[in-house]
Every structure is written in structure tokens, then in C-alpha cells.
Amino acid sequence: MSKILIVDDDKEYRENLKEILDNAGYPNDMAGSAKQAMQKLGDQQFDVVLLDFMMPGIDGINALGEFKKISPNSKIIMITAFASIENAVIAIKKGASEYISKPFKIEALLLMIKQVIEELRFEGNIKKLKLEGTLSSLSNSIRREIIRLFQTSKKIRLMETARKLDIEDHTKLIFHLKTLRAAKILRQDMKHAYMLTKEGKKVLECLNILDNYLSDK
């Protein structure tokens, strides 16, 4: 179950929020200051942070930036009594996922929490899929050779590649090029030449890293 951190300097309000989360069944923890919150964020993994804007010391917006640095994968929901478009914009720019102003309906907050957790789940899957695709692309030696060709060339063409890799049947090569295209590692320009995507460049770097990593005794 997704864990939530409540950050609010107002004890009463804080415990109020805790009760709401407890009733909704979310495991949660509380912090009464930005400092305490950062410590907890560094310590454990929280999926969502409920952050109240009006805090003494570093104010909420600054805290927000710090929190994101410490725990970039946590979703942050800003809660504030002094809502304004400017503040909302700043908060979102600094990395808040949602912005809600007091007073709010409990259901509205719970819905928001549900949504960001859903986003989190989705992003996690995307990440997993990307790793999946990358590793299955790299599992084939022909595909690795293709990717390595981009060490020196920016673009490669089909038949030229076939000759370089000494592959007689060009349709075999097309199969692997297609696989790499499906994995978003390669793309083609208007004139059919193949080139690395942004993702593909990362994959090439990964390959180099693995090479180095595995080679030294």
C-alpha cells in the first residue's frame, strides 16, 4: 500500500489529516517541520507527500524543492490557505504534482491522492517496460553489433550495414532493425537511413558501460 507523508506545522491540522488518511486506509507518517520531513524522506520511501504551504523557517515552496531533490519519485500535493495562481504556478514548476487550497472537501483530497498514486503506478510500469525492451534488444548479438555501428556513424543504410556485418540475407537484418525500431532504439529518416533515437543513444551508452563494467576483473 502507498505510504504518505504529512508535513504540516499545525499540530491539530496535521492530526486531522492523519485521521483522514487512516480512515482511507493509507499507511502514513507525520512531520512537523521541513527539517524533520527531509529526514524522514531520506530515511524511508514515501509515495505521496502532503505539504502545507504556510510553514515557519523555510517556507513551503523552498521545502518543496528540497523534498524533490531528496525523493524525486515521490508525488507532492501542495495544500495552502492562501491560494493564488502565481503560487500554484510556482509550486507546479518546483515539482508539485497537485495544488489544493483550504478549505477543501475530504473527498477532493482523497481523489487527488488516488490520482497521483495511479500516475505513480503508471510511471513505474513505463519504467519497467523500458528496461524490458532495452534488455531484450540487447540480448541479441546482431542487434548489439548494429547498435555499436553508431559508435562511429550517425546514420547507417540497410545494405551498407548488411555488408559491414557480413549478413547475406538482408531480410534478416531488416528483422533486427525492425525489432530495434519497435523498441524505440532506432528510427528512420525520410530517406530510409537508420539512426539512433534519444533513447537509443542512452542504450549505446549503457552497452559501453556494461562492457567496461564486466571486463575488468
Next chain:
Amino acid sequence: MSKILIVDDDKEYRENLKEILDNAGYPNDMAGSAKQAMQKLGDQQFDVVLLDFMMPGIDGINALGEFKKISPNSKIIMITAFASIENAVIAIKKGASEYISKPFKIEALLLMIKQVIEELRFEGNIKKLKLEGTLSSLSNSIRREIIRLFQTSKKIRLMETARKLDIEDHTKLIFHLKTLRAAKILRQDMKHAYMLTKEGKKVLECLNILDNYLSDK
């Protein structure tokens, strides 16, 4: 074709060696001092270094250590006029692949070169195989999950793992554990518990690296 670096402060001897290598068809380059040699080694990839022992400044043995640091995958052949068992032992300990004393037959040197190049080719294959094994192991998600279990545990047992990964048929898990064992990523202790090999620890690190690398936008 394999590239060779000749390091010798005696100009005449150096050019003598160059002629031999040219005739044998090996691309080569020369350095008249350890310093110059280190520069060239840092610059380009040499497969073999022919290193003469009696050099001014840092003597050959010290140079040897430096060379190995700069270019750990190059094979170094020590050539010396003052052969002794002690020196030979030191040279090999410091990373020389071969040790030959003057005067020597040209054929003996060429044979030596051929041998170390062959070793190099072989080691290259080993490296390729290791990458192959690692990537094909990581291409399967069950195996990745198994490896990740070692993030927190030092040893895992079969049925415990099956429960953690929610795999009903334990023979399926055995299949993947076997695969990982074959890839030298896992091994078993006397009491059948599975643990990471030294290589396996690297693989886990690689997996973490890939995770990080692919996750950030």
C-alpha cells in the same frame, strides 16, 4: 591488424625493431622514452608493447607498471640485455606478458608476438561471452526479480523465493535458478541456498545502473 608500440631509448635498436615489425606486417609506432610512450598509450589503442629494460629516467620495470595502468588490456613484452630470473619474475608480477633477453632470434620475437596477440583475441572472446551471458540472463524478468532479491538478502532458499515471487510451480523457478547458475551469476552453498557470485554482484550493480540510466528522462 594488431598495433604494436616499440619503446626503446636506443635509436638504432628501436629502428631495427621497427623494420622487423614492418616486414612482418604489423602496424607499429615508436617511443624513445617512457614519458612519450605513456602519452601514446593514452592516445591510441596498442595491442602489444615491446619494452626495453635499460632506459634512462624511470627504468623499464617502473615504466611497466605505469603502462599497465594506462592501458590494462595491452600485452607487454619485456626485452632486456641483462636477463636474470629475479628480473623476469618482477617483470611478470608487474604485468608483463612475456620476457625475452638479448640477443634473440627474430623468429623467437615474432612467435612471441603472435602468441600474445592470440591470447588477446581469446580474452576478447571471453569478454564477449560474459556480456552475452549477462544480457541473456537479464533479458528475462523472472531472473531479474531473482537477482533483485539479493538487494536485501545475502542468501535465498528455493521455496522461500518461490513464495516471495509468487511462483506456484517450483520447477519453473529451478529452471531460472539453473540458468543463472550456468551464467555464473549464482552459486549454491553446501546447504543448497543460492547466493550471488562475484560476477553476480557486478550484474546486480549493472541492473541498478541500467535502472537509473533508463529512468531519468
Next chain:
DNA sequence: CTTTTATGTGAACTTTTCTTCACATAATAG
């Protein structure tokens, strides 16, 4: 000491991945 749980093997089978082949169309060179 017998019942249960853990660990394992080998063969049959399924699924996925890879290769090959027959064929088609577009681009380029002569």
C-alpha cells in the same frame, strides 16, 4: 519412524524468437 516439506531431474509441450524464402516496389545508374 512416518509424514510433510524442500530440493531436484528429465521429458513433453508451448511459446517466443529468429531465419529463410518467395515475392514486390521504389530508386538509381547506365
Next chain:
DNA sequence: CTATTATGTGAAGAAAAGTTCACATAAAAG
């Protein structure tokens, strides 16, 4: 404008990877 080279598709088949099942033995628990 015709021959050649480049690029591609889809289906059939081969090979590799993964799963399941029937069965076996060893270790631990009662």
C-alpha cells in the same frame, strides 16, 4: 527507359527459451 540495386512484406519453418508434469530423493517436523 531498362537493368540493377536498395528497401521492404508476409508467411513458413527452424531453433531457442520457457513452462508443465510426472516422478524421485533428502531433510525436517511431529
